[in-house]
Amino acid sequence: MSSSSAFRSSPSPSFRTVPPTADVVIIGGGVMGTSTAFHLAEAGVRNIVVVERGDLGRGSSGKPIGGVRAQFSDPLNIELGNRSLRAYQDFPHRPGADIRLDTVGYLFLLTTEQQAAEFENSIRVQNGLGVPSRMIGPREAHELCPYVSTDGLVAAAHSPADGHARPALVVQGYARAAARSGVTFATHTAVTGIDTLGDRVTAVHTDHGAITCATVVCAAGAWSAGIGDMAGVHLPVRPVRRQLAFTAPLSPPAPRIPFTIDFSSTAYFHNSDDGLLFGLADPGQADGFDTTWTLEWLELFREAARHRAPALADMETNGGWAGLYEVTPDHNALIGRSGEVGNFLYATGFSGHGFLQAPAVGEIVRDLCLNRTPCVDVSPLGADRFTAGAQIRPEAHVV
Structure with missing residues (x-):
């Protein structure tokens, strides 16, 4: 595995070891991780590290074309999709990138x-x-x-109003804007462990060094269950x-x-x-x-x-x-803060809907990190719904 580096197209300097400390460590450099990094940096959080085991956007976010829509069966998913649609329409201005959005319906x-x-x-x-x-x-x-x-x-x-865009361009757009605000992207860097003390994460270990941190966000997509296990947080993602x-x-x-x-x-x-x-x-x-x-x-x-x-x-x-x-078991996302490990947040398990919901979810995770009331109430999407017996209506498993 190669040494870690900053996002190559950003103005951030290259480095050979991960930073020793961070306010927020985001695990996963796909569309969800980069959206979260962008929205946090835009809100003034400066000491952010995104840890990605490969290149940015090479996991599920690397698919050639991603659908964007608000046609769902329940108000929560409709709101996430509709809010994200508006953000994608505004993407050339904020954060500032052409994502080849084609509103074909x-x-x-x-x-x-x-x-x-x-x-x-x-x-x-x-x-x-x-x-x-x-x-x-x-x-x-x-x-x-x-x-x-x-x-x-x-x-x-x-x-x-629906359509499709290019996920790789969205990842690049978010990452470049975040890097301009000082976000560090540690690519080709694998998470190997997470330290906890009581009900808090204290450090994230990688194959290029440990990062002590105040908050961890799991945006690791299909690999999220393993990341959750490292922190003692059950994330039912397959x-x-x-x-x-x-x-x-x-x-x-x-x-x-x-x-x-x-x-x-x-x-x-x-x-x-x-x-x-x-x-x-x-x-x-x-x-x-x-x-x-x-x-x-x-x-x-x-x-x-x-x-x-x-x-x-x-x-x-x-x-x-x-x-x-x-x-996930009900094909709906997992978004929230762990009830057992209070500074461990997660945005994962989107069951094919992650790209189309990423802008709104980035805002929501920003709000959760900053202890604000989220712009959308995602409490029904907490991972504990499966143990509490409060699953929401399954979404059809289509793109």
Whole structure:
């Protein structure tokens, strides 16, 4: 493993050992960790160290395109998504970076009356919170996305304010702005242990030295359970592989389409540079840290496409990508402060929704660190909900 270094594109100096002390140590240099670092630095916290075992944004945040949406079934997730959407729209000004945000909308394809009824209920809640989503018929769904077959399609849900952006550009944008404010990024630095005394973390140990600290934030994604164990904090997060594929360049070019999801199969597709991107959650995928991309997975997508978007089933592909979801028992995030270790905070377990919620969550963790009332009440997302018997309604496991 190479020596640690500051974020290479930032004005921060390089260093060979991690700083010996910090006010806040953030474990994880993905979109959640960099968003938290940016918001804390913006609030005036100066002695911040982000510890990342590889390069910034190389975990789940490294996926090529991330969806951004506010179409959820409960008010809390709707608010997190909607607040983050507004932040992504303002990203060129704050923190100041082009993230290639493309507001193409999200289109959920529904094939049963029960699905349609559930989405109608969700849309009433979304509309009440300012989300411009609506139910549409099969014909309009086809007009929005010409690849969609209307056979067996009952209805669709569409919100024109949703879309997709580039997670790597978001990570870089947050990290560069944070570095300008003095945040240290210790990349290629692994956390090896956490010291506690009573109900407090006292130090984070890395393979490049120990950091005594006042606060620790776990934003380690799929690796969060292990980090929590080091501090004696139970974070029920399991890693699950998710795969996607890219078509060969299309000629004529693909029409500009919404981020389109077949709700029954979880198959999804949308524009990507000179072609399309395909994805699907394999229901038989075992837990684990394997990120090998497989042709067998692609056949699952093609089978789903034959029913819902037949033209996609035989498109030539140019390889793909595999990454990890950080999944909790109810597919909702873990955000909060440990009840057992008072200066250990966490933002993890987003079950595929981390990128789209990262701006709002960065603000919330900032507020928790500074003992402010958070801009959004995330108390239902505390990790203790699984032992207290207060799980919230599971979100559908789709992007």
